[in-house]
Amino acid sequence: MGHDDTIFALSSGAPPAAIAVVRISGPAATEALNDLIGMDIPARSPRVVTVKGTQGNIIDRPLALRFAGPASATGEDVVELHLHGGRAVVDAVLARLGELDGLRQAEPGEFTRRAFENGRLDLLEAEGLADLLAAETETQRRQAMGFASGGVSQAVAAWQDECLTIAARIEAAIDFSDEDDVGDADVAAIHMACAALAAKLAAWLDRPPAERLRDGITVAIAGPPNAGKSTLLNAIAQREAAITAPTAGTTRDIVEVPVAIGGIAYRFADTAGLRDDSDDAVEAIGIARALAAAAEADILVWLGSDDPPTHSATIRIAAQADRRSGVEWDMAVDAADVVVSALTGEGMAALLDAIAGRARDLLPREGDVALNRRQRDTLADVAAALDDAQCARDLLIVAEHLRSAMSAFDRLTGRARTEDMLDALFGRFCIGK
Amino acid sequence: MDNFDVIVVGGGHAGCEAAAVAARIGARVALVTFSRETIGAMSCNPAIGGLGKGHLVREVDAYDGLIARAADAAAIHYRMLNMSKGAAVRGPRVQADRVLFAAAIQAMIAREANITVIEGEAEALTLDDDAVSGLVMADGRLLSAPAVVLAAGTFLGGRLYRGEWSGAGGRTGERAATALGKQLRDLGLPVARLKTGTPPRLDGRTIDWAALVRQESDADPWTMAPETRARRNPQLFCAITRTNEATHEIVRGGLDRSPLFSGAIDAKGPRYCPSIEDKIHRFADRDGHQIFLEPEGLATHLVYPNGISTSLPDDVQRAMINSIAGLEGAEIAVPGYAVEYDHVDPRCLDRRLGVRAIPGLFCAGQIIGTTGYEEAAALGLAAGANAAATALGRDAVHFDRTTSYLGVMIDDLILQGVSEPYRMLTARAEYRLRLRADNAWTRLGEHAEAVGCLSERRLDALAAHRTALTEVATLIDGVAATSSRNGERRSLGDALIQQDIAFRDAGDDHPALAACDPVALDEIESDLRYGPYLARQEAEIRALAANERIAIPDDFDFAGVGGLSNEMIERLDAARPETLGMMGRIAGITPAALTAVLVRLRRVAA
């Protein structure tokens, strides 16, 4: 039984594992791969490929594998990308996939379900699977609902109610238009109610995501070669995490180090030195990764005297204070937020303070409720449906968009049904003859 | 002993459609009912159609049923509800003359050579092992058939209430069917109580019509059945009045004498059809409730005050009526009352409306928890078609919620059960943009042909309709619009939609359209207008279709599947879903539960 839609998900190695496998399954899997890497690869022969972003920036150079259905794990066309496990890279790839037509994030257990439907799992395996799935899905659901932070479920329930109420108003106008308590629907008022809810959701979507609390704030250390980036990382991590050397171009790949400072979790990323004139192919890849990491990071620590790449949270550093002087150095100091020597420790406390200051803006405030990725995705769907609803004049189409919004909530809570909407309807309006 | 293919018990809306469709399919049918004269009787408001309900009427018509044609024969007031809203939710509604309506139904039943009407009380089913084999009449006659449709309405264990008074009965002035009701309980069918009510009927000669706002019949000459090409009867007007503070004071003063509040009735009534007692109690802040005064017929003075269903005592009813504008001198001809009755929990039925535990037994109409003529007629059609299929050894007839309101209703009933009388609403249909009153023939024509219930007359009409659609479609696609900025060429249809011009109004500028069938024009226009959304729904339906094809066997042991909660198992056992798709629609069933059942199914199959 074929599915029309193609699903994808991070299927192993939650970041920051060294390798993260993103799996795509369904009729559009091969096409999605081609879109991502701009070329065909033969089935069953692993290739190192280049995944580019929409702007042509290089996201990663993963290993790609392609299996043609039905001889695949799910029985459908399957593509696997073995990414370098940084969160930023994985997120960027998942975001790219989400933008492709016909692709969507897999629901919990959906790969297994497809594999099973296509006879790719034997029954013995499947026996144990039911319980496993039930348990797995339940934890995921709980996670998705963020029962750990009861605030989210409360907030979601409140929005769902609000959505139901708007839907009830429309349904009342449609199904009971001849009742005087209902009267003709005020479409403008309904649009306004949709806008109000959409605005609330947008405000929440602007809030810092929950993952930052759990996984840490990402800080990219970037700048030209030999600026002292790796030395700075080691000073912050208080161990020799990265190789340092007087040779320009020492660091080639991204080195990520989790560090907790002052109760805040960070993930510091040391990156390859940036320069335009590299003729070394490997270094070029490193530079591309460095730029991507800088762009994706929550905070950018910039060690160059040139202007840093645009970023909303940049801290400029004048580094190696202990051994530099002269006009150029004076200019660097003027442009810098903090003057640091990783060797002597001068300015390190001020740097960490500056980072902590930025971090606090990026973290959910104490007592604030934060949304995780799944919740954000769903709410973004709801917000999009509400925006569509505001553009429709035909009440019926407005209702159709609200149906989409409600089924998005459904996916999150597994709750609302027509009955709930009817409850809202009959509770509010005196209807019936 | 008389032998038939199908026996139908009940000459109401469900029973008549059941008997007629079975006969059209070719079964020999016995229609058993208390009295020949009450065949096709409307127990309550003589109106047919409305929102959701009008869709059902058109769907029954797509199977060549009776109700739409009878409604046209009896209509004395036409009103298209939601005229200003999208075509998918327009609700055709007529006010019918109840005498003409019953006469039309009786004439159509009489014309069916395959139907034998048998007067009297059906007292008990006869069983052969577990399966039904016929029934015994109260006078001792025996009828035999391999399929029986129960369409006994509110007559099972019916009890009427008005003020402090109460008595057994199915409708005012008619007896209840007590013996049959008792047998169903004894057979172990899940039976529970529901209630509904009706307002007092007024003598129209005592109403001050001049003081009231009139509502005329629609000028636009649409009809309930597409085949009816003209209005038959003189059109009457309705009038509108409302309750006021004084009315509410009177009702509040009588609440303690209403069986609804004194505790005499504790069955649940419908939320969308509350009594005036309920309205005033629950919405205390409202200073008035609207009442439509609807004439019951051409040859009667009776008027139905729509909106004030009540079971208050006579004296309170009278005072209440006389407190209302235009009704100061109005006299009550028949007082309002509430009725409490038995219904069979529809979750004991399968998709054919067959009782799972008793092969050959089918149920339809108010007896399975619905309310309304249209709902009853539609269910009767479904049960009758399946009873005939059983008797004649044909394939079961299934209705799908993605293609019909009838499918939505059956699916809702048999999977969720009812906690109040079920009434059709467009809000219940998730794919309502596809399920329009204007495209019922197109949606269901092919299915109806396959079921074999279309007369020669209808087959011709359907063919003609299809030709008309093709004609319109060709015109609309082909003729490129003349004007458009940047020289871009659009089809005529797209151009009209963009300019928001109704196709049937475009005849002046596009003479070719003027020559087309307006019904076909409307239908194609809606298809085009909702095109993008229809495509999206189509995709959604395809994604869900896989689960619909996975059958769950009758004897599947839900309790034996690891990981299902007790509450889920209880609901699953009550409704016994036939497919994984149906299972997924039962309230409270999670995706994980579906997967667990799927895995077990594959294991059972291996």
Ligand SMILES: Cc1cc2nc3c(=O)[nH]c(=O)nc-3n(C[C@H](O)[C@H](O)[C@H](O)COP(=O)(O)OP(=O)(O)OC[C@H]3O[C@@H](n4cnc5c(N)ncnc54)[C@H](O)[C@@H]3O)c2cc1C
């Ligand atoms: C008081 C009242 C108020 C209502 N109010 C509304 C309303 O406001 N709006 C609305 O939409 N609907 C209303 N209805 C509902 C509507 O009338 C019914 O839903 C519809 O008529 C049901 O059709 P049916 O065919 O199932 O049953 P019915 O029309 O009740 O027909 C049942 C038939 O079965 C026959 N019968 C029953 N038992 C036997 C037996 N043992 N042997 C032989 N014959 C038998 C009866 O004689 C009758 O002909 C009301 C009904 C009542 C009684």
Ligand SMILES: Nc1nc2c(ncn2[C@@H]2O[C@H](COP(=O)(O)OP(=O)(O)OP(=O)(O)O)[C@@H](O)[C@H]2O)c(=O)[nH]1
């Ligand atoms: N005296 C002094 N030397 C430093 C300081 N920071 C870095 N150095 C030295 O400068 C050289 C380059 O330092 P790295 O940390 O490797 O520089 P980098 O920016 O990581 O360079 P690439 O990885 O090549 O881009 C090394 O020899 C370091 O020991 C500092 O604060 N003071």
Ligand SMILES: [Mg+2]
């Ligand atoms: Mg380095």
